[in-house]
Amino acid sequence: MKTICKNLRILTAPNSGPMTFLGTNTYILGTGSDLCIIDPGPINEHHYYKLQKVLRAEEPSYILITHSHLDHSASAKRLAQEFHIPILAHGNPAGARSEFMKRILQKSKEIGGLEGLDQDFYPDSSISGGEIIKGHGWTLEVLHTPGHLSDHLCFSYKEEEILFTGDLVMGWTSTLISPPDGDIGHYYNSLDKLLQRDEDIYLPGHGSEIRNAKLYVANLKKHRLEREKQILQILSKEDASSFQIANIIYQELPEPLIRAGTRNVLAHLINLLERNLVICKSPVSSGASFSVKE
Incomplete structure (x- = not known):
């Protein structure tokens, strides 16, 4: 457990790995009473x-979930039941696509994705952006920030001008964008939304x-955007699938990261398809197989 600033602590789960780095960060906002747990x-068990x-030593009031991936949300239900506190989250990734x-999904059943999705997760109260949540000594503004996942939320800690960014913006690498719930167009829009705001310290x-x-x-x-150009350059030479493109772009990486790269490339290709470029x-x-539109 580490104190970040007044009213804010961090506890990192021991689930390190190629997709989670040192582990998932759980944030505890508040001291003594009205605690808010962000991403339990x-x-x-540890x-x-x-x-x-x-x-057990203090008084929790809320559980907030940035998005419904298992490494962020899976322990929320147990925590909520033990301490009789509500879970607040978007909770509807399919509806937010x-x-x-x-339309892509209506035509294709082989798009894949859904890896790591907490399909049993549901909040007690659904929040979708614009809400203000208050406790003793803290105020959070809810932002809907799809891209990594369509139900992704960020939370602005108003008193300290800090933004909790979940997996939209991570502190060690760029995020995974895996269709159908990961969406490059949504990701660009969410990054632009963040650039228009005042916070300049992020907690990922x-x-x-x-x-x-x-x-x-x-x-x-x-x-x-540079990756997008690289994909278009590859397609300008020959037709290729996301798997083939990923094996060119990420050829120096270990196999698990190439698989993740394939999902990112597919997200780019779907975005280029939507923009009528491929x-x-x-x-x-x-x-x-995708090709550049002539």
Whole structure:
């Protein structure tokens, strides 16, 4: 357990890995009473015990979930039942998909995705952006920030001008965007939303705090736009699938990261398809061949 600033502590779950870095960050907002738990984390007895110890000594009021991936939301139900506190989250990734993504899904059953999704998760109260949540000494503004996942939320800690960014902006690498619930167009829009705000310190779901956050976000968007150009350059030479493109772009990476890269490439290709820059003559999937539109 580490104190970040007045009224704010962090506890990192021991679920380190290639997709989670050192583990999932759980944030405890408040002191003594009206505690708010942001992302209680995965099902892990060691992590739960540490969190439980804090909450038994103090008075929790809310559980907030940035998004419904298992490493963030899986222990929420147990925590809510033990301490009789409500879970607040968006909780409807399928309903928050873009209309274009919904049309893609009507035509293709082989798009994949849904890895890591907490399909049994549901909140006690649904929040979708614009809400203000208050406790003793703290105020949070809810932002809907899809991209990594369509039900993704960020939370602005008003008293300290800090933004809890979940997996939209992580402190160690760029995020996974895996269709159908990951969406590059949504991701660009969410990054732009963050760039228009005042917060310049971010607390991510994985990795350390991010200072000079606006520059960091601008570089994330620049990275994605450069990746888009790289994909179009590859397709200008020959038709290719997301799997084939990922094996060119990420050839130096370990196999698990190439698989993740394939999902990111597919997200780019779907976005390019929506913008009428590429075509796909078969149902969209990781193995479907794409070509540049002439």
